[in-house]
Amino acid sequence: MSISKEWLKSKIIEIESTRDEIPFGIxxxxxDTLAVLKQALADREELERLRAQEPIAWTDEQELRDLAKHKCAYLFTVDRENPYHDPRRQITLYAEPKPLAASCITSVARAALDYIDALPDEVVATLPVMPGFDRDWAEDALSGNSPEIPDGWIPCSERMPDPNTYVLVCNGVWVGMGKYNDAEYFENCERWQDEHGEFIELIHHPVTHWQLLPTAPEVK
Incomplete structure (x- = not known):
């Protein structure tokens, strides 16, 4: 069960009212309970404040590569009216770290379960250990118990993989292998291709997360 901010406030008021009515206090x-509730409320309000932030600028993967190689890169102002505005390519920058939305966690967990459930049991038993493909984690995430995306899944809003390199991709309803192409002659909906060369976002929902492929097993 998710504890609401209103519930925290009501419990704090209830305990403080009791404390004020008792001559010797609580x-x-x-x-200790009052202190924990106040801290939980403060954390909740801080989380809401961070999530309500607007980005102050943006960059992209190419600019970060230029920064690493040439020690120089561009930052761009946020202009949502620009016809070339593509939030999937942009790495938005905030004054303070922005927490991951809970909806992203749910999307990855649901896609992971769908992927595992579609495989025969004998194949599931041989799957390598890959973050985001663990059934227990996915079920916990869908029940609201998992606090964060597991290490490995990277939101496209944060950064893209190296161009033309196969990675695992997820769009909330499907998990598979794909590669990202940043060539200028591609339309935005054509940048992600699966292993068959098909444009993922023309036949599926937009890709939201990716992660590196697992290391191949050693064959003797």
Missing amino acids: DDEDS
Whole structure:
């Protein structure tokens, strides 16, 4: 069960009212509970503040490569009215770190379960250990118990993989192998291709996350 901010406020008021009515105050246990509730409320409000931030600028993967190679890169102002605005390619920059939306966690977890469920049991038993493909984690995430995306899945809004390099991709309803192409002659909906050369976003939902392929097993 998710604890709401309103519930936290009501419990804090309830305990403080009881404390003020008792001549000698509340005991140590209730005092500790009050402190925990106040901290939880403060954390919740801070999380809401961070998530409400607007980006102050953006860059992209090419600019970051230029920064690494030439020690120089461009930052661009945010202009959502620009006809070339493509949030899937842009790496948005904030004044403070922006928390990952819970909807992203749900999308990755649901896609992971769909992927595992579609495989025969004997194939599932031989799958390498890959973050995001663990059934227990996915089920916990869908029940609201998982706090974050597992290490490995990278939101496209943060950065893209190296061009023309096969990676695992997820769009919330499908997990498979694909590669990203940043060539100028491609339309935005043609940048992701699967292993058959098909444009993923023309036949599926837009790609939201990717991660490197697992290391191949050693064949003796």
